[in-house]
Amino acid sequence: xxxxxxxxxxxxxxxxxxxxxxxxxxxxxxxxxxxxxxxxxxxxxxxxxxxxxxxxxxxxxxxxxxxxxxxxxxxxxxxxxxxxxxxxxxxxxxxxxxxxxxxxxxxxxxxxxxxxxxxxxxxxxxxxxxxxxxxxxxxxxxxxxxxxxxxxxxxxxxxxxxxxxxxxxxxxxxxxxxxxxxxxxxxxxxxxxxxxxxxxxxxxxxxxxxxxxxxxxxxxxxxxxxxxxxxxxxxxxxxxxxxxxxxxxxxxxxxxxxxxxxxxxxxxxxxxxxxxxxxxxxxxxxxxxxxxxxxxxxxxxxxxxxxxxxxxxxxxxxxxxxxxxxxxxxxxxxxxxxxxxxxxxxxxxxxxxxxxxxxxxxxxxxxxxxxxxxxxxxxxxxxxxxxxxxxxxxxxxxxxxxxxxxxxxxxxxxxxxxxxxxxxxxxxxxxxxxxxxxxxxxxxxxxxxxxxxxxxxxxxxxxxxxxxxxxxxxxxxx
Amino acid sequence: xxxxxxxxxxxxxxxxxxxxxxxxxxxxxxxxxxxxxxxxxxxxxxxxxxxxxxxxxxxxxxxxxxxxxxxxxxxxxxxxxxxxxxxxxxxxxxxxxxxxxxxxxxxxxxxxxxxxxxxxxxxxxxxxxxxxxxxxxxxxxxxxxxxxxxxxxxxxxxxxxxxxxxxx
Numbered sequence: 001x002x003x004x005x006x007x008x009x010x011x012x013x014x015x016x017x018x019x020x021x022x023x024x025x026x027x028x029x030x031x032x033x034x035x036x037x038x039x040x041x042x043x044x045x046x047x048x049x050x051x052x053x054x055x056x057x058x059x060x061x062x063x064x065x066x067x068x069x070x071x072x073x074x075x076x077x078x079x080x081x082x083x084x085x086x087x088x089x090x091x092x093x094x095x096x097x098x099x100x101x102x103x104x105x106x107x108x109x110x111x112x113x114x115x116x117x118x119x120x121x122x123x124x125x126x127x128x129x130x131x132x133x134x135x136x137x138x139x140x141x142x143x144x145x146x147x148x149x150x151x152x153x154x155x156x157x158x159x160x161x162x163x164x165x166x167x168x169x170x171x172x173x174x175x176x177x178x179x180x181x182x183x184x185x186x187x188x189x190x191x192x193x194x195x196x197x198x199x200x201x202x203x204x205x206x207x208x209x210x211x212x213x214x215x216x217x218x219x220x221x222x223x224x225x226x227x228x229x230x231x232x233x234x235x236x237x238x239x240x241x242x243x244x245x246x247x248x249x250x251x252x253x254x255x256x257x258x259x260x261x262x263x264x265x266x267x268x269x270x271x272x273x274x275x276x277x278x279x280x281x282x283x284x285x286x287x288x289x290x291x292x293x294x295x296x297x298x299x300x301x302x303x304x305x306x307x308x309x310x311x312x313x314x315x316x317x318x319x320x321x322x323x324x325x326x327x328x329x330x331x332x333x334x335x336x337x338x339x340x341x342x343x344x345x346x347x348x349x350x351x352x353x354x355x356x357x358x359x360x361x362x363x364x365x366x367x368x369x370x371x372x373x374x375x376x377x378x379x380x381x382x383x384x385x386x387x388x389x390x391x392x393x394x395x396x397x398x399x400x401x402x403x404x405x406x407x408x409x410x411x412x413x414x415x416x417x418x419x420x421x422x423x424x425x426x427x428x429x430x431x432x433x434x435x436x437x438x439x440x441x442x443x444x445x446x447x448x449x450x451x452x453x454x455x456x457x458x459x460x461x462x463x464x465x466x467x468x469x470x471x472x473x474x475x476x477x478x
Numbered sequence: 479x480x481x482x483x484x485x486x487x488x489x490x491x492x493x494x495x496x497x498x499x500x501x502x503x504x505x506x507x508x509x510x511x512x513x514x515x516x517x518x519x520x521x522x523x524x525x526x527x528x529x530x531x532x533x534x535x536x537x538x539x540x541x542x543x544x545x546x547x548x549x550x551x552x553x554x555x556x557x558x559x560x561x562x563x564x565x566x567x568x569x570x571x572x573x574x575x576x577x578x579x580x581x582x583x584x585x586x587x588x589x590x591x592x593x594x595x596x597x598x599x600x601x602x603x604x605x606x607x608x609x610x611x612x613x614x615x616x617x618x619x620x621x622x623x624x625x626x627x628x629x630x631x632x633x634x635x636x637x638x639x640x641x642x643x644x645x646x
Binding site: 003013020021025059060063064099101104105108111112115119121123124127128130131134135137138141142144 | 568571572575586619620621622623626627629630632633634636637640641
């Protein structure tokens with residue numbers, strides 16, 4: 001049985017190795033073979049995850065678990081990796097970067113994410129985090145010879161090592177306080193000798209949140225985000241702002257789920273403060289950004305803040321709302337980056353916000369989809385973004401955090417300015433300079449799927465939220 | 479018997495240690511260094527210092543791997559085509575890969591019945607520090623972290639090679 005448990009992660013690693021060897025050993029490699037092998041591996045991996053649905057299983061007392069929570073996240077990781085691979089294919093070809101390493105590193109990073117979401121052991125979460133971060137560092141400077149992407153990679157590497165060391169320190173404190181690194185056993189261990197170890201427990205949780213907060217770019221730890229998102233190749237920016245961020249949230253929710261009952265009174269205030277400063281700073285700074293990638297970086301910081309709003313309390317409803325919001329966010333964000341990727345000619349990219357001027361007249365397809373994704377990120381009704389925010393605010397109000405909701409609403413209005421500015425530029429402005437757009441079927445098909453998903457989740461959100469609410473927690477408890 | 483083994487290992491240790499110094503190419507020098515460390519750890523094994531032997535290999539060989547990465551990163555790549563026009567490396571690598579693949583498949587199929595994670599003998603203090611208890615902990619209790627660590631090292635190697643490779 002346990003071999004099936006590892007199948008999703010095993011197959012993504014195996015596919016990575018196959019792609020790497022195929023590119024290295026075969027003569028006259030057709031580049032689309034690499035894409036095809038990777039996508040096939042991802043599809044098989046998703047199928048294996050689906051088989052494990054509602055079959056909770058724990059390997060080695062929580063060293064690796066498979067429950068509905070981990071399966072939902074694994075499928076999301078795999079899907080976002082597949083879309084990133086698809087939209088990056090024409091980009092890689094135009095930049096002469098189409099190597100097996102690219103596919104292999106993305107698949108290894110996906111394996112790291114799956115490890116992060118499906119374990120109760122803090123050491124495995126830490127190693128999964130490293131397995132996710134290291135490929136991202138390499139992918140950040142994948143386009144060699146550009147100074148600012150090397151700078152971004154070095155910044156990312158040093159700061160992520162720094163934050164990882166905080167996370168490790170947190171694990172050490174946790175072990176000191178409770179004698180275990182298994183988060184399912186922490187609360188029990190704590191109740192036996194509460195008085196002595198409680199302060200160390202608080203220090204430990206603080207350090208753990210710091211380490212993960214860096215990955216999901218909560219505000220005091222967000223400084224790296226704009227620079228790295230700007231310097232990385234655009235498909236990798238899409239990958240970092242969706243899959244990697246989702247993995248950080250998966251680990252954070254998993255840890256909080258087990259630790260919250262012990263120290264909830266201390267954590268609620270922490271998350272209120274973090275949520276307010278994260279969304280406010282992200283949105284306000286995003287207004288003044290001229291570069292679309294930096295704008296989306298600050299917007300992704302702000303969206304982390306919205307999700308933190310519901311982590312102030314913990315119940316099936318809050319986690320369901322958080323996961324729904326994250327899904328909505330990654331759909332819209334992947335779509336937005338997909339469109340940013342099309343505005344280029346060969347290896348020259350057009351990343352300024354004003355380059356969107358008059359896009360509607362030139363290419364109504366792209367402009368229409370960009371408008372849908374911007375509406376979704378801003379939270380405007382027929383799209384999924386509205387329903388995501390609705391569920392978040394609803395949960396927050398039900399738990400008595402009306403102030404948070406007011407701050408959230410003010411922030412939504414601020415955010416609407418910079419999202420709708422893109423729509424305004426596309427539809428109301430004349431074209432200022434000749435911006436070419438190259439669109440290939442590899443980008444078109446994901447865009448259509450993401451656009452339909454955005455509208456679909458905006459119109460019929462209740463079924464999927466109800467699914468999360470009822471099935472998510474069936475198996476999360478051991 | 480013990481003396482013969484010691485003599486063989488001792489001579490190997492001396493030869494490889496001088497190889498580290500004499501060899502001019504840094505990568506070869508590092509390989510000599512690894513062989514030297516392994517020989518030393520074998521000598522520890524004959525002295526029944528099992529833990530020391532394992533740690534010797536784990537830590538020093540790990541450190542030398544890092545040294546390797548730095549060398550690949552820093553040194554200019556030397557293109558040596560010693561095999562002429564026939565690409566002999568591929569002829570060696572592909573059979574090795576096939577053997578490895580066969581091993582993996584074999585282990586996977588036989589692994590379906592192996593009881594990893596079920597029968598875990600409790601740690602005993604008499605054997606503490608011996609190879610058996612160390613192996614039990616590393617490959618049973620901490621199997622998952624161990625495997626992830628190997629993947630992280632693989633990613634580091636791929637990254638170093640990619641970043642250092644001359645553009646095609």
